[in-house]
Amino acid sequence: MDFLSLVKQRQSDRAFDPERxxxxxxxxxxxxxxxLAPSSCNSQPWHFIVVDDPELKNRVAxxxxxxxxxxxxFTKQxxxxxxxxxxxxxxxxGLGGWIKRKHFPHIDIGVAAAHIVLAAAAEGLGSCMLGWFDEKAMRKVLGIPSGKRVILDIVIGYSVQEHRDKKRKSADTVISANHY
Structure with a gap:
């Protein structure tokens, strides 16, 4: 599958085969x-915790x-x-972010997360990125130090959800050439 077809096919799935x-x-x-995702100044400001133990996964869910x-x-599925x-x-x-008033780790994690969900789609799997969760509970369940931020939870599995057409703004609304 070419890359654009993969991007068009990938969706946020909210129904998974819990037996697979x-x-x-x-x-x-x-x-x-x-x-392998790129990051600002190659800082790689992420740690991925893979949770596949059924009991622990349910607590994270x-x-x-x-x-x-x-x-x-749906996350328990x-x-x-x-x-x-x-x-x-x-x-x-860190210095560049301070000077430019940008928090590069969040940008970098977004890029890494996009790589993860696209790689999942390329493997025939569904995924959904979650930013809404009880961060304190997540830290406790996974033994994450209190000073660390949990940014995303990406659920992955075999989707049982029908493919949906993407609803996106038109290209001329979000793309311009040479000026805003």
Whole structure:
């Protein structure tokens, strides 16, 4: 599949086959794609926690769902959670971020997360990036130090969801040439 077709095919899946696990070799390739993602000044400000132990995975899923808002209840179906923890940027990226008033680790983690979900799609797997979760509970469940930020939880598994057409703004709304 060419890259643009892969991008068009990839979607945020919210229904997974709970009986089908992700093969270790596929998971390894997906993680390698995230690890190889570019980052500001090559700082690689991330740590990926792979959660596939069924009991622990369910506890992580509990930290992502919210009864009041009725969101993320599908996360227990996914056999794998990849929790991304922010690590410190190196001196160059940290100084550059301070000067330019940009938090490069968040940008870098976004790039790594995109690599992960596209690699999952290339492996025939569905995924969904979650930013809404109880960060304190996530840190406690996974033994993440209190000074670290949990940025994303990416659920991965075999999707049982129908493919949806993407609804995106038109190209002329979001792209211009040579000026705004």
């Amino acid at each position: 696990s992700v093969e270790p070799e596929k998971l390894e390739r997906i993680l390698e794609a995230g690890r 509990d930290a992502t769902s919210n009864r009041i808002l009725n969101i993320n209840h 996914a056999p794998v959670h990849i929790v991304i923890v922010e690590e410190s940027a190196n001196i160059s990226a």
